Amino acid sequence: MTIHVNAATSVDGKLASRRREQLAISGPADFARVDRVRAANDAVMVGVGTVLADDPSLTLDDPELVATREERGAPPQPTRVVADSNARTPPDARVLDDAAPTVVLVAAGAPDERVAAIENTGATVLAAGDERVDLPMAFEGIAARGLVDVMVEGGGELIFSLFDAGLVDELTVYVGSTIVGGRTAPTLADGEGFVDEYPTLDLVDVERIDDGVLLRYDC
Ligand SMILES: NC(=O)C1=CN([C@@H]2O[C@H](COP(=O)(O)OP(=O)(O)OC[C@H]3O[C@@H](n4cnc5c(N)ncnc54)[C@H](OP(=O)(O)O)[C@@H]3O)[C@@H](O)[C@H]2O)C=CC1
């Protein structure tokens, strides 16, 4: 199993503004790179905070990338995965449309009626953990369904938990040339934050793309 986290931040490390609305930090070349990373993976994952804030589709729009996947015997679109302990994903969210398969990871305590509403859209609901999605257990569950190479697009709460659990293999961060600011604006890694011990990463590549820089780390 491999877990590749990719995100775009401002120079000051923000994923979005304090309004928590989707912010285009990447330029066209970086968005095209993100699509190639999506195409290379079995699944594209976000936390429910990103679904509620951005209503992303998490699909491939470029027919050439779809064709490349089909040539290697993969499904046309990667499976979308949402970490959503309490089944808060709205049934009309774009991640629950029929453009690609979707797995919603919930906790055992998720309300039955919300789980049923998600299942009625055709998505698969997998329970892992009691109160909150247990990420190692959840990844075992999706690996059993053949989803072994996973790209995670955010947001900061989910990314922190993945580092906290030691689950990240690769991190790519596109740093756009802008300042967002705001003490409550989401950052690359939010959660409780580390103290005393911090994950250290190996910087393996630096590349200029559009008007920013792509940093690539082994974790
Ligand atoms: N620039 C970029 O590259 C990106 C920017 N964004 C931005 O980030 C913001 C959203 O980020 P954020 O609010 O952090 O949301 P996340 O997408 O990280 O979702 C966080 C939620 O995921 C759920 N979750 C389930 N299991 C876990 C777990 N084990 N660990 C952590 N979270 C878990 C939690 O809700 P629950 O307890 O209900 O399960 C949690 O509140 C938006 O403003 C969006 O625009 C997002 C992605 C990329």
Ligand SMILES: Nc1nc(O)c(N)c(N[C@@H]2O[C@H](COP(=O)(O)O)[C@@H](O)[C@H]2O)n1
């Ligand atoms: N790589 C990257 N650069 C940015 O500037 C971004 N704002 C994001 N956001 C992520 O992309 C998702 C949108 O996906 P769709 O275009 O709707 O498929 C969004 O939800 C974030 O995960 N990423």
